[in-house]
Amino acid sequence: MGKSYHTIAFYPERCDGCGDCVKACSRAKSGTQDPVHSRIQVARDPGGASFGLALCRQCGEPQCVMNCPAGALKKDEETGIVRLDDTNCVGCHLCTLACGYGGITYNSETGQLMKCDMCGGDPVCVKSCRAGALELKTGADLYNAWGDYEDLFVPGISACLGCNSELLIRHTLRRVGPNTVVATPPGCIAGVGAVGYNGLTATKTPVFHPLLTNTASMLAGARRYYNRIGRDVTMLAFAGDGGAADVGFQSLSGAAERGEQMIFICVDNEGYMNTGVQRSSTTPFGAWTSTTPVGTVLRGKTRDAKPLPVIMMMHNCEYVATASTAFMQDYYEKLEKAIIAAKRGMAYIHVFSPCPTGWRFLPSQLIEVGRKAVESNMVPLWEYDHRESRLRFTHPVQNPLPVTQYLRLIGKYRHLSQEQIDRIQKVAEAGIRMLRHFSDEKDERSAAV
Amino acid sequence: MSRTKYLIIGSSHAGLSAAEAIRLYDQDGALTMISAEKAYPYSPTILPYVVSGKVHEDRIFLRDQAWFDKRNIRFLNGATVTGVHAEKKSVSLESGREMSYEKLLIATGAEPELPPVAGLKECPHYKLRTVDDAINIRGALKKGGSAIVLGGGLIGMHAAENMARAGLKVTVVEMLRQVLPGYFDPQAAGLIQKVFTENGVKILTGNPATNVTSAHGACAVSLRNGLDLSAHVLLVAAGVRPRISFLAGSPVGTDAGILVDERMRTSAQDIWAAGDVAQAGSFLGPEKILNGIVPDAVEQGRIAGMDMAGDPSLKPYSGGIAMNTYSFFGNRSFSVGLSLAEASEEDLEVDTIYSPAGLKYQKLVFREDRLIGASAINAALDPGVICQTIRRKVQMGEMKRGFAASPLEYGRLFMSRLWR
Known part of the structure; x- marks a missing residue:
């Protein structure tokens, strides 16, 4: 119980109704192109150009299975695929009544019911879709693997509704593991209970509360002590953008320059969220905060954000990466590398952390905000490995969305003028151009020239 | 304890x-x-x-x-x-x-409920509710001969078909004027009845049995209109x-x-x-x-x-809807919701395709722009999608005409949108 599975996702806005998926399915299942044999069907709206899909969703609690009086339908606990056993099926068709997706259909040629079996894990419909409207989502493998790691953060903490930090700290600690000393300077993560109250902590590893200014130096000292007594313990900092980019910067810069062994995670929520939403040096241009108010003269922040991850790259850290909880698979891969790099020196990960409370958006939109930030190139995902001396985009965006698609999700940008939006768009484009100078892409291009 | x-x-x-x-x-x-x-x-x-x-x-x-x-x-x-x-x-x-x-x-x-027919209790008969019942009937079929089925509901009709396939001479006695009442209107039931008749099953409707007696390993059934029937096997399927x-x-x-x-x-x-x-x-x-x-x-x-x-994610029951799928002699049918409604009823609109030659039937019942019932024989429809169209109270608006003409396509379109 509790396992996740691969799924076929459908993006109707990309579907052009070409019907290649239907043909591919028919060919795979019957050797003909007759759509009568296809387990996937496209529904057309003759009035418009929109399309719908009738396909088995391989439900978590499949109604067809529960309604089958013959025991002919079963959900495979390993693969999650709902299987129809023709030898047990009596043809009562109750499953077709139970399924609201058109996922089990009657084949008038064979006289039998049929349903998608995901081609054993490599569905031909997905491979045939040139428009990219069908995707095989395999993220479940990772969730299954992560589910085996221990959650080292207790339930019942006092984070705001929809807080990104809770998601981040739980996943990070799962992967980094219990052999860790955690430092959380003043900021949201300490504030929600990570360092605790009255002698009780929410973190099931040793945790301490350095000053806002000295997180990296205190962790450096702790690591040096463990090195001296011969114990390999991971040092892990969760600092906000204030504790990393502003007043915490000198100790971070010093520790990076000295090559202190630690994973330093900057939880960048673009301001001082737990003290009343003040601006920081990573608050982007135009953003409302309580110290960059919106009035008749001031229209949000007047300066651009400090590109801290690039600055850390220039410190010759062993490993530097940007990450987002909207791209968990990417984040886990980066954590793996950071764990190893932190044995040699500093691994710095800059995590984009949207804040529903301080940025003014609905908690339910957290992941969507994270996605749009990446897809509009506001927050490019990349990593830098010191041994290769080059930057690599981990989620390159071919056709970036206009930044407005990201900005309009967030209340702190509600007041923006067209002029301000244009500038934000330019800053995003310039940011990508700068990163390309450090990336593989640039090498290839200059080689071509 | x-x-x-x-x-x-x-x-x-x-x-x-x-x-x-x-x-x-x-x-x-x-x-x-x-x-x-x-x-x-x-x-x-x-x-x-x-x-x-x-x-x-x-x-x-x-x-x-x-x-x-x-x-x-x-x-x-x-x-x-x-x-x-x-x-x-x-x-x-x-x-x-x-x-x-x-x-x-x-x-x-x-x-199973025993209908109030004189002599029925005393007369040996079969019913079909447990696996032992089913094995007993299957045994009786092997002997061949003839059978009477009391009740033309789903269980009775299913059993009648199987007995006919096993080579028995079968008569179904239904006291109402049509078989499968509750699921199909007289027109649809007539089509189903026709298929049974063509396959050698005699169907007598509109006449309840009044008396049952047994003699010499057979049973005799008298109907209200005076007709007397007799058979080797008597199956009572008059409801539960x-x-x-x-x-x-x-x-x-x-x-x-x-x-x-x-x-x-x-x-x-x-x-x-x-x-x-x-x-x-x-x-x-x-x-x-x-x-x-x-x-x-x-x-x-x-x-x-x-x-x-005590699961807090419980959503209260939204109410039962009559529905069923029914396959007979290689044909498919289903019915859901107010499938018996007539167009003459106030504020209802009924859209019917009736093709006795092609053995096809499709009936959609609307209240304003919402579907509230449907029944079909050999029609290309997703029964589950039709059910959800009713249960989710899909307001079809201008797409109602399109849905009535092509419920398969439009039904899938509605559902695909709702599930995003």
């Missing part, structure tokens, strides 16, 4: 669905499922296919011991509950044992009634079945009911109805299980 936290009486669709719902929320609470039969859980719906031999009785089971073991459920088979003692929260079994519970689900299903006699003297409130609210709670504290035994709210009207169908048993069982376990 043995104890259990959750006690489920009955092991068919409702009971199993409840057990799964409980275990999704409470993996540890002691859970006991009692079945009156020796067999592992099976569905009464499968029995006509056991009669026909399409499926062997060894292969009909919905769950095995491993399923119970994995979920830490105690399966007590061959145990009949004879009484419920709500005040001391226990049930007594036929064996004389008593078992106490914290939460009780009654999912005992229904049993909730199995509630063991509740006599208990505070569990009943009407035709056990009355339940939208969480499947009965009038008695800590007692729930679900499935064919329950009389629950209707989706289409204010009354409480018996809706003895598999999809409702599954849904009611799930709700009861969630409520018993």
